[in-house]
Amino acid sequence: MKSTMLTIAAAATLAAGAAAAGTLDDVKAAGKLKCGVSQGLPGFSNPDDSGAWTGLDVDMCRAVAAAVLGDAEAVEYVSLSAKDRFTALSSGEIDILSRNTTWTITRDTDLGISFAGVNYYDGQGMMVPAGLGVSSAKELDGATICTNTGTTTELNITDYFKANGMSFELVALENSNEVVAAYGAGRCDVFTTDRSGLAAERLKLADPDAHVVLPETISKEPLGPSTRAGDEQWLKIVRWTLNALIEAEEYGITAANVDEMMGSDNPSVQRILGAGDNDYGAALGLEKDWAAKAIKAVGNYGESYERNVGVNTPLKLDRGVNSLWSDGGFLYAAPIR
Amino acid sequence: MTTTNEVDHTPEERSGLAALVYDGKARSLFFQGVLAILIMVMIYLAVQNAAQNLADQGKEFGFGFFDRPSDIQILTTFGTWLVGYVPGESTIFDVLKLSVANTLILAIAGIFFATILGFLMGIMRLSSNFVVKGFATIYIEVMRNIPLLLQIFFWNAALRLIAPGPRDAGTFVPGLLQFNTKGIYGPFPITHDGFYLTMMAVIIAIGAVIAYGKYAKKVQEQTGKQSPVFLISVAILIGLPTLVFLITGRPLTIEWPNFVSEGPVLRRGFERGVGSYIAPEFMALFLALTTYTAAFIGEIVRAGIQAVPKGQSEASEALGLPGGLAMRKVILPQAFRVIIPPLTSQYLNLTKNSSLAAAIGYPELVAVFAGTILNQVGRAIEIVAVVIIVYLTISLLTSLFMNWFNNRVKLVER
Numbered sequence: 040m041k042s043t044m045l046t047i048a049a050a051a052t053l054a055a056g057a058a059a060a061g062t063l064d065d066v067k068a069a070g071k072l073k074c075g076v077s078q079g080l081p082g083f084s085n086p087d088d089s090g091a092w093t094g095l096d097v098d099m100c101r102a103v104a105a106a107v108l109g110d111a112e113a114v115e116y117v118s119l120s121a122k123d124r125f126t127a128l129s130s131g132e133i134d135i136l137s138r139n140t141t142w143t144i145t146r147d148t149d150l151g152i153s154f155a156g157v158n159y160y161d162g163q164g165m166m167v168p169a170g171l172g173v174s175s176a177k178e179l180d181g182a183t184i185c186t187n188t189g190t191t192t193e194l195n196i197t198d199y200f201k202a203n204g205m206s207f208e209l210v211a212l213e214n215s216n217e218v219v220a221a222y223g224a225g226r227c228d229v230f231t232t233d234r235s236g237l238a239a240e241r242l243k244l245a246d247p248d249a250h251v252v253l254p255e256t257i258s259k260e261p262l263g264p265s266t267r268a269g270d271e272q273w274l275k276i277v278r279w280t281l282n283a284l285i286e287a288e289e290y291g292i293t294a295a296n297v298d299e300m301m302g303s304d305n306p307s308v309q310r311i312l313g314a315g316d317n318d319y320g321a322a323l324g325l326e327k328d329w330a331a332k333a334i335k336a337v338g339n340y341g342e343s344y345e346r347n348v349g350v351n352t353p354l355k356l357d358r359g360v361n362s363l364w365s366d367g368g369f370l371y372a373a374p375i376r
Numbered sequence: 377m378t379t380t381n382e383v384d385h386t387p388e389e390r391s392g393l394a395a396l397v398y399d400g401k402a403r404s405l406f407f408q409g410v411l412a413i414l415i416m417v418m419i420y421l422a423v424q425n426a427a428q429n430l431a432d433q434g435k436e437f438g439f440g441f442f443d444r445p446s447d448i449q450i451l452t453t454f455g456t457w458l459v460g461y462v463p464g465e466s467t468i469f470d471v472l473k474l475s476v477a478n479t480l481i482l483a484i485a486g487i488f489f490a491t492i493l494g495f496l497m498g499i500m501r502l503s504s505n506f507v508v509k510g511f512a513t514i515y516i517e518v519m520r521n522i523p524l525l526l527q528i529f530f531w532n533a534a535l536r537l538i539a540p541g542p543r544d545a546g547t548f549v550p551g552l553l554q555f556n557t558k559g560i561y562g563p564f565p566i567t568h569d570g571f572y573l574t575m576m577a578v579i580i581a582i583g584a585v586i587a588y589g590k591y592a593k594k595v596q597e598q599t600g601k602q603s604p605v606f607l608i609s610v611a612i613l614i615g616l617p618t619l620v621f622l623i624t625g626r627p628l629t630i631e632w633p634n635f636v637s638e639g640p641v642l643r644r645g646f647e648r649g650v651g652s653y654i655a656p657e658f659m660a661l662f663l664a665l666t667t668y669t670a671a672f673i674g675e676i677v678r679a680g681i682q683a684v685p686k687g688q689s690e691a692s693e694a695l696g697l698p699g700g701l702a703m704r705k706v707i708l709p710q711a712f713r714v715i716i717p718p719l720t721s722q723y724l725n726l727t728k729n730s731s732l733a734a735a736i737g738y739p740e741l742v743a744v745f746a747g748t749i750l751n752q753v754g755r756a757i758e759i760v761a762v763v764i765i766v767y768l769t770i771s772l773l774t775s776l777f778m779n780w781f782n783n784r785v786k787l788v789e790r
Contacts, residue, residue: 121751122747122748122750122751125751125754126750126756145752145754146754149435149753149754150754151435151754171641171642172641173641173642178640178642179642180640180642180643181640181642181643181648182642183542183558188737188743188747188748188751189747189748189751190751193448193449193748194447194448194752196449197447197448197449197463197464198447200449201463201464206648207449208449208451208452208558208648209448209449209450209451210451210657210737211448211450211451211737211739211748212736212737213734213735213737213743213747214735217735217736217737220533221536221737224533224536224537224557225536225541225542225557226536226542226557226558226656228542228642268432269432
C-alpha cells in the first residue's frame with residue numbers, strides 16, 4: 040500500500056504545479072514575491088555581509104514587491120544557476136526571474152517565459168591575465184576559454200571564433216564561482232561573460248588588477264526581468280514597474296523627494312505617482328500609488344544604478360549606454376499616460 | 377432425523393461479494409486490481425496535467441529538435457573524437473551520442489579499475505601482515521566516509537595544483553604521459569594498411585588461449601599432469617600478434633604530443649590534435665569514482681571471503697595447496713556467489729555517480745544534454761525522459777550481464 044500512497048503524493052504534487060495564470064493573486068495570497076536571483080554576482084544580485092540580497096536585479100524585485108504588496112522586504116529570494124533559472128520560472132517555483140538574463144527570441148518564445156523589458160544593456164566581453172600580453176580578441180586563436188554553462192555566452196563565443204576562423208577549447212561550468220576558480224588556476228586562458236559580469240567576477244580573483252578586459256564586445260546582451268508565459272497581467276506589472284523607475288529618473292523623482300513630488304504641478308509626474316485623480320494602477324490590478332511605493336523603496340533607476348554598480352562602487356561601471364535617452368543612452372521608457 | 381443449521385465454512389461455497397472478504401485469493405486479486413486501476417488513473421492524470429501545462433506554455437511534445445544543429449563548442453573528450461563533433465554542423469542528436477559516449481567511457485574505465493583496486497584492498501584487509509592490513513583498513517575507512525562530490529572537487533583542485541602552467545610541461549607517467557593545467561597528453565596510435573591482420577591475430581590468439589586452457593584442464597583431469605597454462609597463454613597472446621605485426625611490416629606509427637615553445641603566446645604549450653589528450657576533468661572524475669567505489673568493493677570482497685567457511689581454507693591447507701592457489705582455486709570461487717550481487721550494485725552506483733561530473737564541467741549526459749542542451753531548446757520533459765531512458769538502459773544491461781555471470785559462478789547443486 041505504501042507504493043499507492045507514494046503514487047498519490049506524486050500525482051498531487053504534479054497537479055499542484057498546474058496553476059498557470061493569476062500570479063498576482065498568488066503573490067497577494069502568499070504575501071510575498073518569490074524572486075529568482077543569481078548565485079552571487081556583485082552589483083546585480085549578491086548577499087551582503089548581513090545576508091541581505093542587494094543589487095540592480097534585486098532592486099527590480101524589491102520595486103515589484105513594493106508596488107504589489109506595499110512592502111519591498113516581502114521578497115523571498117531563490118538563488119538559481121544559469122542552467123536552472125528558466126525551468127524554475129516556467130514551473131512556478133518563482134514569480135519573477137531577475138537574474139542578469141539576456142533577452143533573446145528563443146528564450147521569449149520557446150522556454151515558456153516572457154521578458155518584461157531591459158534593465159541593463161550589456162555585451163559579452165573577454166578577460167585575460169595581463170601577463171599574456173594579449174591586447175585584442177583577434178589574437179586569441181588556440182585559447183582555452185572558461186564560461187558559465189546554459190548561457191548565451193556559450194553560443195556567442197562559438198560564433199565569434201568561427202566567424203574569425205579561430206579555434207578554441209571551451210570549459211563550461213555550472214557554478215560561476217567554479218568558473219572563476221578554473222580561470223584563476225590557469226585551466227583557461229580567457230574568461231568570458233557579460234562585461235558587467237566580468238567587472239563583478241574579477242573582484243573574486245586573487246589579484247583583480249593582474250587581469251585585463253579586452254576592448255571587443257562580441258554580442259548584444261540586453262539583460263532584463265522575465266515572468267511566466269501566459270500571464271499578461273503579471274508581465275505588465277513588471278514591465279511598467281521598470282518603466283516607472285526609468286521615468287522617475289527622467290522627471291527627477293527620487294526616493295527622498297517622492298512625497299514632496301506628489302504635490303508637483305507637472306502632469307507627467309502626477310500620472311507616474313498617481314497624484315490627484317490619476318489612477319493607472321487599477322488597470323494593472325494595483326493601488327493608484329503603486330509606482331510611488333516602488334520608487335520610495337528603491338529610488339529611481341539612476342539611484343539604483345549608482346548604488347549598486349556605478350563608478351563609486353567596486354564595479355566602477357559608468358552609465359555609458361545605460362544612460363537616459365536624453366543623455367545619449369538607450370534608456371527610453373514608454374510613457375505612463 | 378437430524379436437522380442441522382450448521383453451515384459449511386469451506387471457501388469454495390462462497391461466491392460473489394462474500395468471496396472478496398473470505399477468499400484469500402479473490403481478495404488479493406481484487407485489491408491488486410484496485411491498485412492497478414488507481415495507478416493507471418494517477419499516471420493518466422499526471423500525463424494529462426503535463427500536457428495541459430505544456431499547452432499553457434505554448435509548447436508541444438516532440439523530438440523534432442533532435443535534428444536542429446548544435447551551435448555550441450563542447451570540451452574535447454573521447455566522445456568528441458568518437459562522434460566527430462563540429463559545432464554548427466553536428467546536430468543535437470550528435471550531442472546526445474557524444475554525451476552518452478562520455479558517460480560510458482567514464483563508467484567503463486571506472487568499473488574496470490575500481491574492481492581491480494577493490495579486490496586488492498579487500499584481500500589486503502584480510503592479510504596477516506599488520507602493515508598491509510592497516511593500510512587497506514585506513515584506505516577503505518577514509519575513502520568511503522568522505523562524500524563523493526567533495527572527493528571530485530579535491531582531485532580536480534589537486535590536479536590543478538600539481539600541474540605546471542598552461543605553457544609548461546610536466547611528467548605525469550614517466551615515458552608515457554605528460555601534463556599541464558590544460559590536460560594530460562600521451563601517445564596516439566596511427567594505423568596503416570594491413571593493421572587489421574594484427575587485430576585478427578589478436579582475436580585468433582585469444583581463441584587459441586581459450587582452447588588451450590580447456591585442453592590443459594582436460595589433460596589435468598584425466599592424467600593429473602599440470603601444464604604451465606599461464607606462461608604459455610601469455611606467450612601466445614604476445615607472440616602471435618607481434619609476429620604478424622612484424623611480418624606485415626609494422627603498419628603502426630605512434631604519434632607523440634608536440635610541445636610548442638615559440639610563436640603566438642596562446643599557441644604555446646601542447647599542440648591541439650597531436651597525440652592523445654585527456655581532459656583534466658576526466659582524470660579528476662576517474663580518480664574520484666575509482667578510489668571511492670573501490671573502497672566499497674573492498675568491503676564486499678572481504679565479506680565474501682569471510683563468508684566462506686573456515687573449513688574450506690583448512691581443507692585446502694591440509695591438501696597442501698599454497699596460500700595463493702588456495703585463494704584462487706578454493707576460496708574466491710566460493711566467495712564470488714556472495715560478492716557478485718552487491719558488486720553489481722556498486723557498478724550501477726558508479727555509473728549513476730558519474731553524473732556528478734556536471735559539478736566540474738566534464739561533458740557527460742547530465743552536464744551537456746540535460747544541462748546545456750536543455751537550456752538551449754527548453755524541452756525539459758522530452759530531454760529528461762531521454763536521459764532517464766539512457767541511464768535505465770545502461771543500468772539494465774549491466775544488471776543483465778552481471779546476472780548472467782552470477783548464474784555461471786553460483787554453486788551448482790547436484
